Amino acid sequence: MKEIYDIAVVPGDGIGPEVSKAAVRVLTEALGSTAVLRFAEYPAGAELFQRTGDSFPAATFEACRSADAILHGAAGLPGVVHPDGTEAGLDFTLGLRSKLDLYANVRPIKLWPGVTSPLRGREVGDIDYVIVRENSEGLYAARGSGVFLRGEVAMDPLVQTRKGIERIVRFAFELARTRGGAPADGRRRVTCCDKANVLRSYALFREIFSEVARGYPDVEAEYALVDAMTLHLVRQPSHYDVIVTENMFGDIISDLGAATVGGMGMAPSAELGDGNGFFQASHGSAPDISGKGIANPYGTVLAGAMMLDWLGRRHGDRRLLDAARRIELAVHDALAQRNALSGDIGGTMGSADITGILCANLAPAASAA
Structure with a gap:
């Protein structure tokens, strides 16, 4: 102290x-x-x-x-x-x-009393999850270092490393252990949000997620493709407890999540x-x-x-x-x-x-x- x-x-x-x-x-x-x-x-x-x-x-x-x-x-x-x-x-x-x-971007998504969610029938306690966004790698790490050729071609690399993925996934599981579980069923759960069916970088993210998850038998592990996740966060937000994902995907789905609890003005964040x-x-x-x-x-x-x-x-x-x-x-x-x-x-x-x-x-x- x-x-x-x-x-x-x-x-x-x-x-x-x-x-x-x-x-x-x-x-x-x-x-x-x-x-x-x-x-x-x-x-x-x-x-x-x-x-x-x-x-x-x-x-x-x-x-x-x-x-x-x-x-x-x-x-x-x-x-x-x-x-x-x-x-x-x-x-x-x-x-x-x-x-x-600051590799861990922590974005709580919580519906507070008095705030009306645009999702029909959702009340206080129905939406309470955290998006853990990897903050040091992914697509945004390319800022200022991509390729721009004569105003005709632009390329930004998406880079993910074993070290970066492992530490953010471990962070997410440790966070889940401190929480009370998902509103729908009270189960501690970490959801891996990726695009592993298309890109190798996300397939690596999912592979390492699975490896880390085996060390947390007390926390349920599951997977969701990012396009499906945008649907799930609207249709069944109460299912989620902690979601871990790559930098750009985390940026996008955290804004979507904020919209379900009153907007960006009700959305704090920590970068740790x-x-x-x-x-x-x-x-x-x-x-x-x-x-x-x-x-x-x-x-x-x-x-x-x-x-x-x-x-x-x-x-x-x-x-x-x-x-x-x-x-x-x-x-x-x-x-x-x-x-x-x-x-x-x-x-x-x-x-x-x-x-x-x-x-x-x-x-x-x-x-x-």
């Missing part, structure tokens, strides 16, 4: 500064007088690139590398791109993944390595609503709770673990009892009001901490 945890906050672009500010306020309230988090802001993103030509300064990377955890708002602005057409705002997130080897952790909501920078006070802060607040849980487990710090649980309870109560819904999930409440309600829910517990 540490006396003080240093948190590097990178607000980013668009609504990023608004939602990161909300999360910092809630985190501070949850820990109350203990004051164990020390926040410091650092610049990165598309807006910075427009002003300076540098989207990810070396000083920001060094601060993130040495911090106990990294909290991010959002990145990217339309039209702010490099000469090759790729988004400058993504340099920060993609750069951190590769430089800090053996030594560093990076936390943010899954949504983009939404520049069309920036500065209007209507951004949904729940995804970033819940990402902050994931950060506390990760830090608390790493350092054996009960203060952080308790605060993480209180934040989740505060979110539950805000949605269930106070109808604190932002516009994207069917309400009219602004981000400041939602943040205030969350802090009010936390205040009694924080004062007693």
Whole structure:
């Protein structure tokens, strides 16, 4: 257990500064007088690139590398791109993944009270699974290193290695052991999502998944092709507990999953390595609503709770673990009892009001901490 945890906050672009500010306020309230988090802001993103030509300064990377955890708002602005057409705002997130080897992208998909799923008849408790996305290999690892010939031919390689696959699959099975199982039957289950019937790289993913699964007889292992998975997540989401998959497939199906629980504003994420952790909501920078006070802060607040849980487990710090649980309870109560819904999930409440309600829910517990 540490006396003080240093948190590097990178607000980013668009609504990023608004939602990161909300999360910092809630985190501070949850820990109350203990004051164990020390926040410091650092610049990165598309807006910075427009002003300076540098989207990810070396000083920001060094601060993130040495911090106990990294909290991010959002990145990217339309039209702010490099000469090759790729988004400058993504340099920060993609750069951190590769430089800090953040190989496990953890994306919980959970239906909260008060939020209406577009899936007919789905209620709270029906949708509660986690997508574990391999974050360091796959198709996205080719960014900046593919082939582009005279504006006529472009190629991006899809690379998967035994080491990369084995560690992400093991991560998924270990995660399943900490959960209560799938909502439909309570069984701990890890689903391998791939395209093994077409591509050798995914056939290797499935082969190594099977090898690792044999070491976890207490967790059920199963397989689904990614095209079928998009159907299953709509028709039978309650069947799933933990899903593990390649980088690009994980990106796609996690957005689909988020749509079933209220959208990207309700979707936190963690990107974890053996030594560093990076936390943010899954949504983009939404520049069309920036500065209007209507951004949904729940995804970033819940990402902050994931950060506390990760830090608390790493350092054996009960203060952080308790605060993480209180934040989740505060979110539950805000949605269930106070109808604190932002516009994207069917309400009219602004981000400041939602943040205030969350802090009010936390205040009694924080004062007693």
